[in-house]
Amino acid sequence: MTELTNLTIAQIRDGFRAGDFSARDVAEGFNANVAAAKLLNAFIVETPDHALAAADAADKDRAAGTLKPLSGVPIGMKDLFATKGVQTTAASHILEGFVPEYESSVSQKLWDAGAGMLGKLNMDQFAMGSSNETSYFGNVISPWRRGGGDNAPLTPGGSSGGSAAAIAAHLCPGATGTDTGGSIRQPASFAGIAGIKPTYGRCSRWGIVAFASSLDQAGPMARDVQDCAILLENMAGFDPKDSTSLNMPVPQWEAGLSADLKGKRIGIPKEYRVDGMPAEIDALWEQGIAWLKDAGAEIVSVSLPHTKYALPAYYIVAPAEASSNLARYDGVRYGLRDLPDGAGLQDMYAATRAAGFGAEVKRRIMIGTYVLSAGFYDAYYTQAQKVRTLIARDFDAAWESCDLLLTPTAPSAAFALGEKSDDPLAMYLNDVFTVPTSLAGLPAMSVPGGLDAGGLPLGLQIIGKAFDEQGVLNAGLAIEQRAGFAARAEKWW
Amino acid sequence: MTETSYRIQGATGEWEVVIGLEVHAQVTSNAKLFSGAATAFGAEPNTQVSLVDAAMPGMLPVPNRECIRQAVRTGMAIEAQINKWSRFDRKNYFYADLPQGYQISQLYHPIVGEGALEIDADEKAGIPAPKTIGIERIHVEQDAGKLMHDQHPTMSYVDLNRSGVALMEIVSRPDMRSPAEAGAYLAKLRQILRYVGSCDGNMDQGSMRADVNVSVRKPGEEFGTRTETKNVNSVRFVMAVVESEARRQVDLIEDGGRVVQETRLYDPDKNVTRSMRSKEDAHDYRYFPDPDLLPLELDDAFLEECRASLPELPDAKRARYVNGLGVSAYNAAVLTADVETARWFEALLGEGVDGKQAANWVMSELFGALNRLGKDIAESPVSPEQAAGLLKLVADGTISGTIAKQVFEIMLETGGEAAAIVEEKGLKQTSDTGAIEAVIAEVLAKNPGQLEQYRGGKEALFGFFVGQTMKATQGKANPGVVNELLKKALAG
Numbered sequence: 001m002t003e004l005t006n007l008t009i010a011q012i013r014d015g016f017r018a019g020d021f022s023a024r025d026v027a028e029g030f031n032a033n034v035a036a037a038k039l040l041n042a043f044i045v046e047t048p049d050h051a052l053a054a055a056d057a058a059d060k061d062r063a064a065g066t067l068k069p070l071s072g073v074p075i076g077m078k079d080l081f082a083t084k085g086v087q088t089t090a091a092s093h094i095l096e097g098f099v100p101e102y103e104s105s106v107s108q109k110l111w112d113a114g115a116g117m118l119g120k121l122n123m124d125q126f127a128m129g130s131s132n133e134t135s136y137f138g139n140v141i142s143p144w145r146r147g148g149g150d151n152a153p154l155t156p157g158g159s160s161g162g163s164a165a166a167i168a169a170h171l172c173p174g175a176t177g178t179d180t181g182g183s184i185r186q187p188a189s190f191a192g193i194a195g196i197k198p199t200y201g202r203c204s205r206w207g208i209v210a211f212a213s214s215l216d217q218a219g220p221m222a223r224d225v226q227d228c229a230i231l232l233e234n235m236a237g238f239d240p241k242d243s244t245s246l247n248m249p250v251p252q253w254e255a256g257l258s259a260d261l262k263g264k265r266i267g268i269p270k271e272y273r274v275d276g277m278p279a280e281i282d283a284l285w286e287q288g289i290a291w292l293k294d295a296g297a298e299i300v301s302v303s304l305p306h307t308k309y310a311l312p313a314y315y316i317v318a319p320a321e322a323s324s325n326l327a328r329y330d331g332v333r334y335g336l337r338d339l340p341d342g343a344g345l346q347d348m349y350a351a352t353r354a355a356g357f358g359a360e361v362k363r364r365i366m367i368g369t370y371v372l373s374a375g376f377y378d379a380y381y382t383q384a385q386k387v388r389t390l391i392a393r394d395f396d397a398a399w400e401s402c403d404l405l406l407t408p409t410a411p412s413a414a415f416a417l418g419e420k421s422d423d424p425l426a427m428y429l430n431d432v433f434t435v436p437t438s439l440a441g442l443p444a445m446s447v448p449g450g451l452d453a454g455g456l457p458l459g460l461q462i463i464g465k466a467f468d469e470q471g472v473l474n475a476g477l478a479i480e481q482r483a484g485f486a487a488r489a490e491k492w493w
Numbered sequence: 494m495t496e497t498s499y500r501i502q503g504a505t506g507e508w509e510v511v512i513g514l515e516v517h518a519q520v521t522s523n524a525k526l527f528s529g530a531a532t533a534f535g536a537e538p539n540t541q542v543s544l545v546d547a548a549m550p551g552m553l554p555v556p557n558r559e560c561i562r563q564a565v566r567t568g569m570a571i572e573a574q575i576n577k578w579s580r581f582d583r584k585n586y587f588y589a590d591l592p593q594g595y596q597i598s599q600l601y602h603p604i605v606g607e608g609a610l611e612i613d614a615d616e617k618a619g620i621p622a623p624k625t626i627g628i629e630r631i632h633v634e635q636d637a638g639k640l641m642h643d644q645h646p647t648m649s650y651v652d653l654n655r656s657g658v659a660l661m662e663i664v665s666r667p668d669m670r671s672p673a674e675a676g677a678y679l680a681k682l683r684q685i686l687r688y689v690g691s692c693d694g695n696m697d698q699g700s701m702r703a704d705v706n707v708s709v710r711k712p713g714e715e716f717g718t719r720t721e722t723k724n725v726n727s728v729r730f731v732m733a734v735v736e737s738e739a740r741r742q743v744d745l746i747e748d749g750g751r752v753v754q755e756t757r758l759y760d761p762d763k764n765v766t767r768s769m770r771s772k773e774d775a776h777d778y779r780y781f782p783d784p785d786l787l788p789l790e791l792d793d794a795f796l797e798e799c800r801a802s803l804p805e806l807p808d809a810k811r812a813r814y815v816n817g818l819g820v821s822a823y824n825a826a827v828l829t830a831d832v833e834t835a836r837w838f839e840a841l842l843g844e845g846v847d848g849k850q851a852a853n854w855v856m857s858e859l860f861g862a863l864n865r866l867g868k869d870i871a872e873s874p875v876s877p878e879q880a881a882g883l884l885k886l887v888a889d890g891t892i893s894g895t896i897a898k899q900v901f902e903i904m905l906e907t908g909g910e911a912a913a914i915v916e917e918k919g920l921k922q923t924s925d926t927g928a929i930e931a932v933i934a935e936v937l938a939k940n941p942g943q944l945e946q947y948r949g950g951k952e953a954l955f956g957f958f959v960g961q962t963m964k965a966t967q968g969k970a971n972p973g974v975v976n977e978l979l980k981k982a983l984a985g
Contacts, residue, residue, distance in 0.1 A: 346587075
């Protein structure tokens with residue numbers, strides 16, 4: 001029998017249903033992999049008992065004939081999702097030891113669908129970062145290594161780096177991620193897996209620790225497109241507890257999967273050819289175009305003229321919202337409290353937040369506070385909102401001549417840990433291809449396209465119209481089938 | 494002369510005071526503005542707090558339709574522009590009673606725009622004619638929690654029961670020119686809120702409080718620099734704040750000083766305002782649109798429902814009482830002043846009694862009794878239906894006004910119905926001329942001296958004979974019949 005931890009979610013689900021193995025066997029297999037992969041530091045908290053309990057329930061349900069959509073499937077949960085009774089930290093010191101008395105809407109949906117939890121996945125602190133180096137609990141190390149004996153530890157990407165690394169290393173078959181400016185897609189690209197950020201509002205934000213409310217969106221990460229479809233179906237849905245939640249039925253994305261792209265027009269935005277991008281990425285992009293043509297699609301050139309303003313606009317809007325969203329971590333009600341002797345309220349705030357937030361979080365709070373302050377608001381925040389509108393219009397205009405867009409996911413393959421951690425701007429450039437979609441609230445996914453010369457995965461990004469996750473998934477499937485990406489990080493941990 | 498002549502006498506001449514009020518009114522609603530937690534006054538600390546109110550990680554606000562509805566209805570009651578598109582903004586600042594680290598409010602696009610209300614003329618108070626006070630806007634926002642400093646020697650405690658409760662901030666134009674006008678405006682606003690049912694107006698419980706903006710100027714000159722005195726919680730205190738703050742500013746300017754824009758607090762014990770913080774150390778609130786909330790869009794059906802649900806407002810009601818029912822202007826004003834009184838009186842009218850008779854009775858008999866009992870009209874032991882029963886007996890001549898007073902006393906005590914009491918105690922008025930003539934004959938026989946004087950020309954004694962006759966019939970004789978028969982008998 002194939003090792004159970006090598007199976008995809010669809011294979012686990014179907015094999016379990018067919019009686020090929022028990023849910024407990026699956027959970028034990030992944031629990032063992034998690035326990036044996038401490039070196040990767042992918043999990044902040046391991047919850048083997050949660051996974052086993054769900055597995056036992058699934059085994060009972062199978063016997064009783066009351067199977068649920070994800071019965072038998074254990075997953076990883078990004079530590080940004082509040083999980084009842086299980087520490088939820090957003091990888092921060094300020095929330096260290098915080099155990100919610102509530103369950104996020106998305107995680108609740110997954111448990112209701114029969115899934116079990118293997119643990120809480122490491123991430124960039126408060127989802128702020130592109131390399132996982134801002135986690136208070138130490139960075140995740142990518143299971144991937146460059147070829148040729150270069151053992152420099154690499155980043156799994158961020159902020160959902162724990163999710164990406166755990167899936168690539170087969171510590172879990174799938175995981176939740178969140179994407180504010182690329183936090184699902186960039187790590188998926190770095191780790192050679194698939195990940196989709198749905199249309200803003202598809203997944204409830206209730207119970208997800210907020211970074212930038214107008215951009216934050218949960219989505220699945222998994223080894224392939226079908227698994228993403230399966231997970232997304234069980235994460236999405238209207239939630240009256242989130243005012244920005246979309247009140248629309250959840251399509252049956254898995255059933256709707258089709259790699260036949262006849263009649264589809266794929267736009268290639270010329271502004272995404274940036275200076276200094278490795279030739280391999282350009283080549284992969286060309287390859288992706290060829291694959292989509294092969295799948296029956298028509299390729300058209302489009303222009304998204306305001307693309308170059310997206311990154312600066314994003315790094316105004318996101319920190320502005322974050323500076324306000326993170327004000328609640330004040331040491332008064334929960335989480336860390338640093339109360340020096342004789343300190344007053346203001347001293348407590350200062351000490352608590354100085355000790356509780358990492359450098360990147362502080363940087364963004366300060367940027368956000370600055371751009372919202374009197375005298376600067378119009379020059380920064382108002383201007384950024386205008387740019388945001390223009391970017392959304394760019395996409396609207398593009399949709400007049402195409403149905404989907406194809407771009408690289410990130411401007412490089414995974415870089416070494418420490419390589420960019422002293423240069424925030426270089427780090428922010430990682431998001432250059434993912435941020436415009438976030439600003440426009442559109443669905444987008446990354447699928448593995450191939451390996452670079454160093455043997456590291458590279459991803460292709462498909463961007464769709466609002467609510468057209470199906471189109472995105474289908475184009476992703478077409479690429480996946482033609483790329484035949486089967487590379488796997490060699491186990492060293 | 495239609496403007497107030499209120500002036501502050503300074504060493505350099507007369508000064509005019511300019512007043513604007515920002516009134517915070519707690520919206521009457523079972524749940525908070527963005528959470529389902531309860532809003533009852535006086536509950537044990539931290540028992541009415543949801544995860545949202547405590548700003549737990551990942552919690553999101555969801556607007557409560559009823560709070561929005563109440564704000565819209567209030568706007569309609571002051572004939573304001575209702576904005577079909579409005580938006581919530583975050584006002585960012587740190588304080589221990591503010592769990593989110595920001596208050597959700599509406600700075601840029603309030604739900605209610607320009608409106609106005611009219612204060613009544615009050616000669617005695619120096620308001621010679623009715624005056625329209627402009628209202629700039631009404632927006633809705635969250636209340637903060639409460640710090641308790643008296644629970645522990647070194648620590649302060651936080652009670653989040655009020656955290657997230659919906660407030661309407663009603664911002665007037667700087668249109669008031671005297672303490673009396675400020676007081677009248679606040680009283681009128683409170684009256685309207687209570688009629689509409691959007692705020693209970695209980696200032697002593699903090700469900701309504703005013704920030705008082707005061708500046709002074711020489712008449713005709715530009716506005717002076719204003720100060721804002723926060724959280725003033727009665728009509729009387731608002732008037733006192735205006736008076737003392739205006740006086741302070743005049744003295745300051747005349748002594749060569751300069752008024753600084755600042756926030757002040759009122760100390761009712763000493764009747765002075767004190768500086769709280771100046772503009773220099775004012776917060777930069779970093780307002781920006783709340784990204785957790787979509788813009789608020791009101792559809793026509795919602796607005797129609799709001800409008801249809803508005804009650805008759807005090808000014809309209811008063812006019813109807815005077816013009817339609819013949820109630821005196823004074824009585825109409827008193828009967829409409831308070832919504833509970835108006836409701837009681839409306840119920841009484843609904844029983845089909847004569848308006849004027851009913852108004853007189855409520856003003857004298859009912860108010861007198863309630864006053865004696867120390868009860869509000871809402872706690873009246875006699876219901877409007879019961880009172881109508883009593884008034885009808887008077888109107889159809891079954892009992893006299895005098896007997897009615899007796900019956901009413903019994904009703905207050907026993908809660909019984911007027912007709913049953915009259916029946917049981919045999920208090921029915923009699924118009925039986927034979928019986929009355931017999932009594933009159935007896936009265937005249939008993940009082941020969943008075944009879945002689947009367948017949949000698951002292952006609953004022955007629956009342957004496959009426960009184961004696963009524964007394965002898967225990968008040969049951971029909972006074973009209975008594976008058977007629979007495980006149981005949983006395984004429985001899």
